[in-house]
Amino acid sequence: xxxxxxxxxxxxxxxxxxxxxxxxxxxxxxxxxxxxxxxxxxxxxxxxxxxxxxxxxxxxxxxxxxxxxxxxxxxxxxxxxxxxxxxxxxxxxxxxxxxxxxxxxxxxxxxxxxxxxxxxxxxxxxxxxxxxxxxxxxxx
Numbered sequence: 001x002x003x004x005x006x007x008x009x010x011x012x013x014x015x016x017x018x019x020x021x022x023x024x025x026x027x028x029x030x031x032x033x034x035x036x037x038x039x040x041x042x043x044x045x046x047x048x049x050x051x052x053x054x055x056x057x058x059x060x061x062x063x064x065x066x067x068x069x070x071x072x073x074x075x076x077x078x079x080x081x082x083x084x085x086x087x088x089x090x091x092x093x094x095x096x097x098x099x100x101x102x103x104x105x106x107x108x109x110x111x112x113x114x115x116x117x118x119x120x121x122x123x124x125x126x127x128x129x130x131x132x133x134x135x136x137x138x139x140x
Contacts, residue, residue: 004078004123004124005077005078006076006078006079006123007076007078008123008124008127009127011126011127014042014044015042017056018042018056019126019127019128021056021058022120022127022128022129022130023120023122023126023127023128025120025128026058027058027059027060027061027118027130028056028057028058028059029056029057029059029092029094029096030042030043030054030055030056030057031054031055031056031057032046032048032049032051032053032054033051033053033054033055034046034049034051034053035048035049035051037049037095038057038059038094038095038096039054039096040092040096040097040098059092059093059094060092060093060094061092061117061118061130062092062093062115062116062117062118062135063090063091063092063093063098063115063116063117063132064090064091064113064114064115064116065088065089065090065091065102065110065111065112065113065114065116066088066089066090066091066097066112067088067089067112068086068087068088068089068102068110068112069086069087070084070085070086070107070108071083071084071085071086071087072084084107085101085107086101086102086107086110087099087100087101088100088101088102088110088116088132090116090132098130100129100130100131100132101131101132102114102116102131102132102133102134103119103121103131103132103133104119104133104134104137105133105134105137109134110134114134114135115134115135115136116132116133116134116135117132117133117135118130118131118132119131119132119133
């Protein structure tokens with residue numbers, strides 16, 4: 001795991017609960033304590049009501065592919081061995097959209113509307129990155 005060459009998140013007080021949950025194979029997002037809006041990306045203010053009060057809620061990790069693109073160009077040396085790879089916008093059942101990858105299938109197998117479920121890629125001792133698998137592949 002020490003040879004991971006791709007960019008890593010910078011853990012801080014605002015995002016640490018997200019990354020700690022991911023290390024436990026859980027997807028947790030912020031939920032506003034005033035309007036109940038579930039939000040992502042992580043922010044100190046609710047985009048619906050501007051409240052600063054929130055808690056971390058475990059979400060299902062289920063969603064659909066809202067959009068995707070296949071990268072054929074190497075934009076960072078750490079991704080050179082992965083080209084081509086997909087970058088997908090996942091519409092989570094709970095509302096937010098996440099940018100990630102659909103893994104475990106050829107890049108041309110991903111389609112808009114595909115049902116997906118979260119999985120976690122442990123890239124270092126401290127970081128597990130949420131990725132998604134096609135729902136039909138989730139139990140494989």
